[in-house]
Amino acid sequence: MKKILITPIMLCFAVAASSQTSIKFCVEVEQQGKCQSQSSEFTIGKEGGTISFLLMNQRGIGATNVMYRIFKLEDNGTETYSSTVEQKIEKNWTYAWQDVVFYDEGTYKVKVFDTTQDESLLCSGFVKILTQ
Numbered sequence: 001m002k003k004i005l006i007t008p009i010m011l012c013f014a015v016a017a018s019s020q021t022s023i024k025f026c027v028e029v030e031q032q033g034k035c036q037s038q039s040s041e042f043t044i045g046k047e048g049g050t051i052s053f054l055l056m057n058q059r060g061i062g063a064t065n066v067m068y069r070i071f072k073l074e075d076n077g078t079e080t081y082s083s084t085v086e087q088k089i090e091k092n093w094t095y096a097w098q099d100v101v102f103y104d105e106g107t108y109k110v111k112v113f114d115t116t117q118d119e120s121l122l123c124s125g126f127v128k129i130l131t132q
Contacts, residue, residue, distance in 0.1 A: 021057040023112055023125040026097075029054050033095030041128040048103040051127065055112060060092040063114035066122065068098060073107045073126075082108065086115070105131045 027037035029052045042051055053068060055061055067086045071079035089096045102108075111124045 021055055021061055021112070021122040023110060023123050024054040024056065025125065025127045026052040026054055028052050029097040033097070040126060041130065042102075043130045043132055044102055045132055048101050049129075050099050050101050051129075052097050052099050053110060053112075054095060054097045055122070056095045058094060060094055061089060061096060061114075061122070062091055063116045063122070064089060064091050065115045066096070067113045067115045067119070068100070069111045069113065070100070071109045071111070072104070073109055079109055091116075102129045105129055 024035050024038050025040060025042070026035040027039075027042070030036055033054060033056065035052075035054050042049065055066065065086065065088050067084060069084050070082040072082045074080055085098055085100055087096065087098050107126060107128045109124060109126055112122045113119045114122050
């Protein structure tokens, strides 16, 4: 009986895990959502640099409007608001990307929200920006 109970629980976990939206940081995104030079750390020039945010969900992102809220992490761990970027997408898209320009060095937390009806958190990630 224990084996029968474990299997449905594992199946539910696998379905939930595969339907989660994630964010990757890339130098650029090519066709079919291919992330070029994925990293959590990028070096930009003194004039700034563009980083691509790539959202992915195998079952569809499930939103028609997403909002990227960008926060700079301070040395003491607090988040300081930096900027917001909004993007219109299609609900069934399995990936979407947005190019964002950074000018300042630091570690940033990017929170992605579904703003179709409310502001539910889809995912978040960290990216470190260094300057030359």
